[in-house]
Amino acid sequence: MKVLFVSSEVYPFAKTGGLGDVAYALPKALCKEGVDCRVIMPKYSDIPEDYSGKMQYICNFNVSVGWRQQYCGLFLLQYEGVKYYFVDNEYYFKRNGLYGYYDDGERFAFFCRAVMESIFRMDDFRPDVIHCNDWQTGLIPVMFRDRYDKSPDLEHTKTVYTIHNLKYQGVFDPKLLEEICGLSYRYYAEDKLKYKDGMSFMKGGIVFADKVTTVSKTYSEEIKDAYFGEGLEGLMREKAYKLCGITNGIDFEQYNPLKDPYIACNFSDRSIGRKKTCKTDLQEEFGLPKNPDVPVIGLVTRLVRQKGIDLITCVMEEIIKMDLQFVVLGSGDRDYQDFFEYYASAYPGKVACYIGYSEKLANKIYAGSDMFIMPSQFEPCGISQMISMRYGSVPIVRETGGLKDTVIPYNEFDGTGNGFSFKNYNAHEMLNTIRYATEQYGKKDSWNKLVKNAMKTKNDWSSSAKKYIELYK
Numbered sequence: 001m002k003v004l005f006v007s008s009e010v011y012p013f014a015k016t017g018g019l020g021d022v023a024y025a026l027p028k029a030l031c032k033e034g035v036d037c038r039v040i041m042p043k044y045s046d047i048p049e050d051y052s053g054k055m056q057y058i059c060n061f062n063v064s065v066g067w068r069q070q071y072c073g074l075f076l077l078q079y080e081g082v083k084y085y086f087v088d089n090e091y092y093f094k095r096n097g098l099y100g101y102y103d104d105g106e107r108f109a110f111f112c113r114a115v116m117e118s119i120f121r122m123d124d125f126r127p128d129v130i131h132c133n134d135w136q137t138g139l140i141p142v143m144f145r146d147r148y149d150k151s152p153d154l155e156h157t158k159t160v161y162t163i164h165n166l167k168y169q170g171v172f173d174p175k176l177l178e179e180i181c182g183l184s185y186r187y188y189a190e191d192k193l194k195y196k197d198g199m200s201f202m203k204g205g206i207v208f209a210d211k212v213t214t215v216s217k218t219y220s221e222e223i224k225d226a227y228f229g230e231g232l233e234g235l236m237r238e239k240a241y242k243l244c245g246i247t248n249g250i251d252f253e254q255y256n257p258l259k260d261p262y263i264a265c266n267f268s269d270r271s272i273g274r275k276k277t278c279k280t281d282l283q284e285e286f287g288l289p290k291n292p293d294v295p296v297i298g299l300v301t302r303l304v305r306q307k308g309i310d311l312i313t314c315v316m317e318e319i320i321k322m323d324l325q326f327v328v329l330g331s332g333d334r335d336y337q338d339f340f341e342y343y344a345s346a347y348p349g350k351v352a353c354y355i356g357y358s359e360k361l362a363n364k365i366y367a368g369s370d371m372f373i374m375p376s377q378f379e380p381c382g383i384s385q386m387i388s389m390r391y392g393s394v395p396i397v398r399e400t401g402g403l404k405d406t407v408i409p410y411n412e413f414d415g416t417g418n419g420f421s422f423k424n425y426n427a428h429e430m431l432n433t434i435r436y437a438t439e440q441y442g443k444k445d446s447w448n449k450l451v452k453n454a455m456k457t458k459n460d461w462s463s464s465a466k467k468y469i470e471l472y473k
């Protein structure tokens with residue numbers, strides 16, 4: 001089975017969020033299962049020299065962007081047993097960062113066309129499945145149906161489209177259709193790409209792919225409802241026959257407290273006592289009092305609305321009255337950054353924050369905290385709650401999307417469960433859950449059992465990869 005996995009970001013080459021982690025771990029897991037899965041992404045100038053220096057040039061050709069022709073180079077890199085292709089065009093991809101430019105519509109329309117044209121230049125490789133991800137690749141299923149599905153090389157090929165976050169759809173001026181995408185204006189219709197007064201790349205992927213998936217079962221249901229559907233709930237209901245949810249995993253080698261070089265002391269579910277050293281180290285790193293008995297709550301996230309930061313700001317005064325420490329790592333909206341910086345300076349013994357991102361500090365938080373909070377307003381899958389479980393930091397989450405599917409609420413009477421959860425997007429419901437969790441933290445024996453439950457949760461990719469293989473079949 002041959003699969004071409006298309007993504008606008010892939011760890012460790014270029015990543016801004018969870019998509020990058022999935023695009024790294026899933027193809028790797030598929031290859032382990034015997035699938036010939038190759039990955040293709042843009043050759044951004046941000047890709048570290050360590051990798052770009054080792055890429056092998058394959059060929060170059062012209063790609064049509066509307067009536068114009070643009071240069072396209074194709075490069076290849078083998079990394080950890082997986083083949084990665086890179087689409088090169090410096091005009092589009094030699095910039096700082098990955099997205100956020102005025103011409104993103106054109107950049108990714110070019111990328112989609114370039115991917116289709118590249119397939120014919122991958123000597124021995126004609127994919128059975130082209131697996132596209134998020135809005136940046138949404139035009140591929142459209143272009144495929146428009147022009148390529150009759151080509152003798154690809155007549156048996158099918159397309160899969162995965163929604164990682166319906167909120168970011170890639171909506172652009174419909175005049176791009178003919179001028180840039182090489183698609184007729186007839187695609188600007190309600191049952192095709194039209195979205196309000198624009199055209200949505202994501203809608204194109206959903207309408208034209210053979211199968212559509214989202215990254216958890218709960219999210220695949222939620223998006224049929226207006227609260228989560230971002231204006232596409234009707235479409236999601238109509239396409240329910242080809243829609244399913246497959247929950248992401250995390251790479252158990254990438255996230256492994258037994259081997260992690262960043263943390264003060266390595267441990268596993270059989271040596272959770274050693275987490276204490278990580279906790280002291282975390283407290284020291286963040287300038288908090290080194291108290292082994294006070295519960296430490298971690299938060300590692302993009303500081304944006306989706307992540308439920310509003311719930312925290314709403315009850316922060318009550319949170320700091322409790323006997324706990326709160327450690328924050330992330331960046332994002334200015335208001336939220338200022339908020340946490342203010343609390344860290346006003347309550348230095350209780351709250352600490354690092355505005356920015358650091359893999360090392362993130363892992364120190366996963367390993368050194370006792371609980372991990374993730375009160376998202378919506379969460380297609382979520383990765384941090386799975387990492388925190390792997391490191392024995394018990395998650396406190398809102399029951400939405402993948403959070404609901406991966407966190408089983410703790411039952412203090414029979415000792416089952418691997419975290420804490422609350423249902424409504426309500427700050428006091430969250431606060432009560434934090435209170436309940438810190439209460440349980442006081443009962444040492446049962447708490448240690450809960451930490452072990454969390455650590456034993458099998459959130460690795462193997463079972464999800466098998467589900468994708470079934471879907472491809």
Ligand code: GLC
Pocket residue numbers: 017018019022164165215248379380381382383402
């Ligand atoms: C997006 C979603 C997140 C998901 C990730 C990977 O970033 O917001 O919930 O885990 O994609 O699928």
